[in-house]
Amino acid sequence: MLIKQTLDTKKIREDFPIFKQLTHNKPLIYLDNGATSQKPVQVIDAMNRFYNEYNSNVHRGVYKISELATHAYEEAHRKTADFIKAEFEEVIFTKGTTESLNLLAYTLGRTLKQGDEIVLSQMEHHSNLVPWQQLAKQKGLALKFIRITKDYKLDMAHAREIITPKTKIVSIVHVSNVLGTINPVKELAALAHKNGALFVIDGAQSIQHLPINVKELDCDFFAFSGHKMLGPTGIGVLYGKRHLLEHMEPFLYGGDMISEVQFEHSTWNELPWKFEAGTPNITEAIGLAAAIDYLKEINMEHIKEYEEELTTYALETLSNIKGVRVYGPTEAGDRGSVIAFNVEGIHPHDVSTILDREGIAVRGGHHCAMPLMNLLGVTGTVRASFSFYNTTEEIDKLAQAIKKAQEVFK
Ligand code: 7TS
Numbered sequence: 001m002l003i004k005q006t007l008d009t010k011k012i013r014e015d016f017p018i019f020k021q022l023t024h025n026k027p028l029i030y031l032d033n034g035a036t037s038q039k040p041v042q043v044i045d046a047m048n049r050f051y052n053e054y055n056s057n058v059h060r061g062v063y064k065i066s067e068l069a070t071h072a073y074e075e076a077h078r079k080t081a082d083f084i085k086a087e088f089e090e091v092i093f094t095k096g097t098t099e100s101l102n103l104l105a106y107t108l109g110r111t112l113k114q115g116d117e118i119v120l121s122q123m124e125h126h127s128n129l130v131p132w133q134q135l136a137k138q139k140g141l142a143l144k145f146i147r148i149t150k151d152y153k154l155d156m157a158h159a160r161e162i163i164t165p166k167t168k169i170v171s172i173v174h175v176s177n178v179l180g181t182i183n184p185v186k187e188l189a190a191l192a193h194k195n196g197a198l199f200v201i202d203g204a205q206s207i208q209h210l211p212i213n214v215k216e217l218d219c220d221f222f223a224f225s226g227h228k229m230l231g232p233t234g235i236g237v238l239y240g241k242r243h244l245l246e247h248m249e250p251f252l253y254g255g256d257m258i259s260e261v262q263f264e265h266s267t268w269n270e271l272p273w274k275f276e277a278g279t280p281n282i283t284e285a286i287g288l289a290a291a292i293d294y295l296k297e298i299n300m301e302h303i304k305e306y307e308e309e310l311t312t313y314a315l316e317t318l319s320n321i322k323g324v325r326v327y328g329p330t331e332a333g334d335r336g337s338v339i340a341f342n343v344e345g346i347h348p349h350d351v352s353t354i355l356d357r358e359g360i361a362v363r364g365g366h367h368c369a370m371p372l373m374n375l376l377g378v379t380g381t382v383r384a385s386f387s388f389y390n391t392t393e394e395i396d397k398l399a400q401a402i403k404k405a406q407e408v409f410k
Contacts, residue, residue, distance in 0.1 A: 003309040003392055006302050012389050015040040015294075019389075026359030029394045034177050034338050034385030035363055036227045037208060039291075043230055046290035047283050058282055059256060059273075073282050076289035077272065083292045084222065085213040086239050089271035093280055096236035097204040098127040100223035101171070103238055103251040103275070104200060105131035110249060112168055114140035119163050119170045119197070121146040121154055122375060125177055126368040128202040132171060146172070148375065152179045152328045156187065163191050171200035175209065178367050178383065179328035180311075180335035182206070189218045198244070204228060208387065209307055209336050211300040214239050226284060231291035235284035238275070245271050252277035303388045307337040310386050314339055314395045318384075321402055327376060337386040340367070343402060346409045348380045354408060355382075358401040360394075 013019050016038050019028060030038060050072065054065040058073045081091040094100045112118075118132050122145045136143045144162045147155040154172075163170060170192040175182050185201050192199035200221040203212065208229035214222050221244075226235040240248075250257055250268060254277040259267040268274045295303070312332040318324050323344040329335045343351050352364030365380045366373045373379060384398060 003313050004305075006306040006309065007298065007388055009389055009391050012298070015042065016389060017041055017044070023359050023361075024357055029358075029360040029390075029397055031384040031386060031390065031394070031398065032361045032363050033208075033228070033387040033390075034205060034367075034383060036233070037230050037387055038389070039230055039232070039287075040294050042294050043232065043287045043290045047232065047287045050283050050286050057279055069282060072286050072289070073280065076285035079289045079292045080237055083212070083296070084207075084237075084239055085215050087242060090214075090239055090242050090245065092238045092240065092245075092272045092275040093285055094223075094236045094238050095234060095281070096225040096227070097202060097223045098225075098236075100221075100236050100238035101127050101200075101202065102131045104171075104221055104223070105135045107248045107251055108169060108198065109135040109139065112139055112141055115142070115166070116168045117142045117144055117164070117166045119144045119146065119159075119167050119192075121172050121183070122148045123154075123176045123179055123181065123369065123372050124171075124173055125202065125204065126370070127204070128171055128173060128200075129371070132169075141168075142166075148179075148372075151330070152181055153334070154181070154183055154188075156184065159188065159191060163195050163197065165195050167192070167195050167197040169198050169200060171202065173202040173204075174206035175336035175338070176328070176369075176372075177205045177338060177385075178340045178369050178372055178381065180338035180340070181329055182210075182334060182336055185217055185219065189220075193218070205336055205338065208295070208303075210304055220244055226288040226291065229288075229291055230294055231288035232284045234281045235288050242271065245275070250274055250277070254278050256280075298388065306388050307386060308332045310390060310392065310395070311335065311337045311339070313392050314384065314386065314398075317395050317399050318402075321399060321406075323406060324402060327381060338383060339385070340381040340383045342378060342381050343405060346405060348382045350409070351382045351402070351405050354405040355398070355401045358397065358404070360398055360401055362398075 054068040056066040056069045058070040081088050146159045149155045189199040198220045201219045203224040207224040222239040227233040257277040327340045348364035363383045
């Protein structure tokens, strides 16, 4: 099967220094993009330039390089807001998706009362489960989970049953990091709003793969991480609708997030700074802005199209190997570029180790979704997750390496 070559992957790969090296004397085939993405030289250079040329703190100095740093940091906010079609005031920088979701559980949690309900799904990453679970324990809230159907999608009839006027928050993963399922978040937003609940999207696995328009999705909050979209670690985003953020209490207190402080009383800075206490991750924000520039230049629509082709190719290739069981929806249009699978009779860690010897990086394990593993009746899976710099040749090599593993364990 030939795929339509929407992107010039050969040229794109030249931007990624990591692909120039060998691993176990073989070219690196990086198929663990669900965990983190590789970084183009444009991102690395932007961060180096900051340290080499204008390293200083933001929002305080009146001298030249501090003004440059402040401008670059605010520009990073502007670019991020524009990337997801939000307003400048609606984008808060955090450490990552995990922190964004914890921020929400903490701040929204303050307004919840015993008996209130939170609805999640059975396919959540621990980051979108544990913070709500702990909040529910502290406050006597009920947690409900939308079931998964046999074809690995959310059971929307069940969602309609459990999302009621008692529900205060619905928080759902956009693209599952295990099943790859793309969830109907627009429909869920409407359902949540009809019942007076807030709707949160965990966008950790969608941000690099799908064009995101938060206004069109009509979500109240959208969380993601910079490191999964070509940016550095240590920077993430929480988008929130302006009128909601305005009424929420801050998460962390300290410098920068205040307007005026007296010994007994303080008032808060304007958005988004109200939610950014202390010296922020300036370098990382600058790296994230460079990543966004890069993604925009490649074009998110083209990335989506190319990855859909690649995923179709991979699904077909893997399903044709006897003894390989793939989890998740069977149509590439219903799923992101994540494929979890098991090889009959071989532990996922052993498969991953053999693949590593062939230069192939995949993840083996529970993927921070233990309850989902229990539902699937497995302790773990192997997971190959693709990005727009991956190729069909790499998928062919993955298939060969799986067959090699089957030979070894015969
Ligand atoms: N939500 C989802 C759906 C994720 O896939 C991840 C990370 C997170 C939240 C947390 O993001 P973080 O940047 O705060 O860590 N997922 C994975 C993964 O699948 N393999 O490694 C990390």
